[in-house]
Amino acid sequence: MSTLRTMVTTVDRPVDQDGSIRPSPVVHWRAAVAGMLAAGMALAVGELPSALAGESVSQVTAVGNEFVDRFAGSLRSLAVELFGTNDKAALVVGIVVVSLGLGAYVGVVAAGRFLRGVVAFAGFGVVGLGSAVSDPQLGPGVAIAGAVLAVGAGLATLAALLRIAGTRSRVEGEPSPTDSVVADPRVRTPDRRAFLAFSGLAGLTAVGVAGASRSLRGGSVSRVREQIALPPPRAATPIPATGIEVPGLSPFVTPNDDFYRIDTALTIPQVDPGGWRLRIDGFVDRPHELTYDDILAMDLVDEPVTLQCVSNEVGGPLVGNAVWRGVPLAAVLERAGVRAEGTQIVGRSVDGFTVGMPTDVALDGRTALLAVGMNGAPLPLRHGFPARLVVAGLYGYVSATKWLRQIELVGDGFDAYWVPRGWAKEAPIKLTSRIDVPRAGQRLPAGTHAVAGVAWAPNTGIERVEVRIAGAGRSDRAGEGWHEATLGRVPSNDTWVQWRYEWDAEPGQYEIAVRCTDRTGLVQTAERTGVAPNGATGHHTVALTVTA
Numbered sequence: 001m002s003t004l005r006t007m008v009t010t011v012d013r014p015v016d017q018d019g020s021i022r023p024s025p026v027v028h029w030r031a032a033v034a035g036m037l038a039a040g041m042a043l044a045v046g047e048l049p050s051a052l053a054g055e056s057v058s059q060v061t062a063v064g065n066e067f068v069d070r071f072a073g074s075l076r077s078l079a080v081e082l083f084g085t086n087d088k089a090a091l092v093v094g095i096v097v098v099s100l101g102l103g104a105y106v107g108v109v110a111a112g113r114f115l116r117g118v119v120a121f122a123g124f125g126v127v128g129l130g131s132a133v134s135d136p137q138l139g140p141g142v143a144i145a146g147a148v149l150a151v152g153a154g155l156a157t158l159a160a161l162l163r164i165a166g167t168r169s170r171v172e173g174e175p176s177p178t179d180s181v182v183a184d185p186r187v188r189t190p191d192r193r194a195f196l197a198f199s200g201l202a203g204l205t206a207v208g209v210a211g212a213s214r215s216l217r218g219g220s221v222s223r224v225r226e227q228i229a230l231p232p233p234r235a236a237t238p239i240p241a242t243g244i245e246v247p248g249l250s251p252f253v254t255p256n257d258d259f260y261r262i263d264t265a266l267t268i269p270q271v272d273p274g275g276w277r278l279r280i281d282g283f284v285d286r287p288h289e290l291t292y293d294d295i296l297a298m299d300l301v302d303e304p305v306t307l308q309c310v311s312n313e314v315g316g317p318l319v320g321n322a323v324w325r326g327v328p329l330a331a332v333l334e335r336a337g338v339r340a341e342g343t344q345i346v347g348r349s350v351d352g353f354t355v356g357m358p359t360d361v362a363l364d365g366r367t368a369l370l371a372v373g374m375n376g377a378p379l380p381l382r383h384g385f386p387a388r389l390v391v392a393g394l395y396g397y398v399s400a401t402k403w404l405r406q407i408e409l410v411g412d413g414f415d416a417y418w419v420p421r422g423w424a425k426e427a428p429i430k431l432t433s434r435i436d437v438p439r440a441g442q443r444l445p446a447g448t449h450a451v452a453g454v455a456w457a458p459n460t461g462i463e464r465v466e467v468r469i470a471g472a473g474r475s476d477r478a479g480e481g482w483h484e485a486t487l488g489r490v491p492s493n494d495t496w497v498q499w500r501y502e503w504d505a506e507p508g509q510y511e512i513a514v515r516c517t518d519r520t521g522l523v524q525t526a527e528r529t530g531v532a533p534n535g536a537t538g539h540h541t542v543a544l545t546v547t548a
């Protein structure tokens, strides 16, 4: 309270000096509450038009998305790797809290001169409008309606509450009937009750409106998705039993619910396949659009592909293996007729995100899909429903556009989303291996234990996995002490391979390392590099204790 008073006094000093106003602490508090509620009302009402229009993005999340797009390259905490689900919720909460805080401040300032409130709320409106019109998921009409309604509702709330708070009358030159009574917080007056009642009403209205928008937005696309049964694939790569079963080892096929999620979207785009069109254009002979049904009517295939995020640290969790159902990208591009100038394939999302990959790479015969299904089900919303790209051997940020809306053939000059933000333009997945069991820091009893994990070099394939078990403190000379692990069966070279090594463990402290060799003979390097700009390298190691 004292901080607020200091702040308020400073702000109101010029008004104080002309002698017209000497606001009491109670008036300050009421003005702050009025401003906060007005800001809350503005945020809530601003959500309505986009919710009514069935958009997944709102005025608030548009500001958040703008923030992400502006700072994703520079703030480390917003880099691909750390931008998980929790950071997203925190960003939205942060925007709301900052808005309410600014609102409180504006309330106090506007109590002295209402025009300042008008200016401040118009300023909020411009920020919201700017973010909303530049958001590809919001039409300009919705953006403008949201901003105008928000500013209007905010100012109406502010004016009403300030009047009831007994702060506005003086600026307007009316006598203030409440001056003497409101100055003493211990005095209960009808004004106080009226202010509390109207504040409560305003707060409840704002929460109700926000809740209504939220429920309007939620669920309808999920329900549409649940009704979809994908046609069976015309061709499928059968998935053999891998023959490796170790408790704690990653399952060969990652269930959809466990598959990692990485994207810049603050709210998962809700794309109704009914109105959705995929546009294929740019340097092609026959630019055209495909509906969801057009795609389902094409020859679908089921192909297992291991997908990894470039931001996965050595040993990290941002990798998964799924059976993707879709149309070979080659077939889609053949319909369109790629021209020689179309040296880069750009996949553009409904949310504006883009990937770019060399046309030659995507069409060199590798598994490259326009995917609609994941492990037999329509793509989950978080994994790109209704359609996405999946290309074996390329990190997700250069290949795997979710919520795809356009495939555009362009020249080399275009840089997709993460390239100007400091990540490599071309980014093949580096061969990598991971120890899943035992876990770091575990204490195992002496005896026989399985060391097991996964290794992957999608599109190239894994030839060999080796394990080194060094007693802590002793140094192993390079190449010494590598033991070959047993590999699980794989359906193709596009997936990870499960591996296991039988270890007869004696008491002591150990560090276990793993490395793999791909089918071109390349050995995974021990040299440790970070994830930027094109993927981490180094051996995954696990330190543990074996007890007697």
Ligand SMILES: Nc1nc2c(c(=O)[nH]1)N[C@H]1C(S)=C(S)[C@@H](COP(=O)(O)O)O[C@H]1N2
Binding pocket: 080, 259, 260, 261, 262, 263, 264, 265, 307, 308, 309, 310, 349, 350, 351, 353, 382, 383, 384, 395, 396, 397, 400, 401, 402, 403
């Ligand atoms: N629309 C959109 N698609 C996207 C991204 C994104 O931010 N937006 N991120 C990419 C990145 S960096 C990765 S690693 C993969 C992750 O796919 P997943 O979330 O299905 O695992 O999606 C890619 N596709």
Ligand SMILES: [Mo]
Binding pocket: 080, 262, 308, 309, 310, 311, 395, 396, 397
């Ligand atoms: Mo990624």
